[in-house]
Amino acid sequence: MNAIAPSQPYSPQEVLAQAFGLDQALLFDEAGQGRIQLDGALLHLQLYQEDANVLLLMADLGQLPVNDRHALHQQMLVANSGWSALAGGALCTNESGERALLRLRLDLNALNSEILTHWLTAFVTAAEHWAALLAAPAQAAPPSADELKAQTQNTSFLHPTHMA
Numbered sequence: 001m002n003a004i005a006p007s008q009p010y011s012p013q014e015v016l017a018q019a020f021g022l023d024q025a026l027l028f029d030e031a032g033q034g035r036i037q038l039d040g041a042l043l044h045l046q047l048y049q050e051d052a053n054v055l056l057l058m059a060d061l062g063q064l065p066v067n068d069r070h071a072l073h074q075q076m077l078v079a080n081s082g083w084s085a086l087a088g089g090a091l092c093t094n095e096s097g098e099r100a101l102l103r104l105r106l107d108l109n110a111l112n113s114e115i116l117t118h119w120l121t122a123f124v125t126a127a128e129h130w131a132a133l134l135a136a137p138a139q140a141a142p143p144s145a146d147e148l149k150a151q152t153q154n155t156s157f158l159h160p161t162h163m164a
Contacts, residue, residue: 011024012047012055012108012116013027013028013047015113015116015117015120016028016034016045016055016116016120018117019117019120019121020036022036027045028045028047032046032047032048033045033046033047034047038059038124038127038128038131039128039131039132040061040062040128040131040132040135041059041060041061041062041102041127041128041130041131042059042060043057043058043059043060043124043127044057044058044059044060045057046058053107053108053109054105054106054107054108055105055106055108055116056103056104056105056106057089057103057104057105057106057120057123058101058102058103058104059101059102059103059123059124059127059130059131060099060100060101061099061100061101061102061127061130061131061134062099062100062131062134062135063098063099064093064097064098064099064100064134069097069098072100072134073093073097076091076092076093076100077091079091085126085129085130086102086126086130087104087119087122087123087125087126088104088119088122088123089102089103089104089123089126090102090103090104091130100130100131100134102123102126102127102130104119104123106119
């Protein structure tokens with residue numbers, strides 16, 4: 001796969017801050033970590049620029065209901081195997097299996113600011129949908145790939161083969 005050359009140099013911190021309407025200094029701490037509360041999910045950001053220039057996104061989708069935990073774990077595995085409405089990410093749980101997470105790793109050297117913004121938008125959309133689905137599993141359905149694509153403009157590049 002060929003890397004997408006940035007059209008001009010950009011700061012990932014600046015792009016992320018603009019996407020969330022926040023000041024850069026408020027978004028990331030000195031260690032390159034940030035947190036943002038979304039609709040139903042807490043988004044954790046970790047920026048590694050020393051060696052790899054990588055952005056790790058993790059959305060905490062919430063506590064899995066005890067009575068539905070097994071079925072939800074199974075649904076998460078099925079979604080992972082079919083890349084169903086994940087925006088290139090992967091569903092998993094914390095070590096105890098009680099909380100659902102959506103994770104995504106992006107190689108920032110392969111992205112320009114516009115594409116990073118689209119990845120972020122798609123990831124946030126997926127996190128919010130999965131948070132809603134996992135909070136009320138009997139009532140909600142995951143968004144289809146077409147629904148997710150319609151909600152995030154021009155996301156044709158959001159295919160797992162473009163992952164770092």
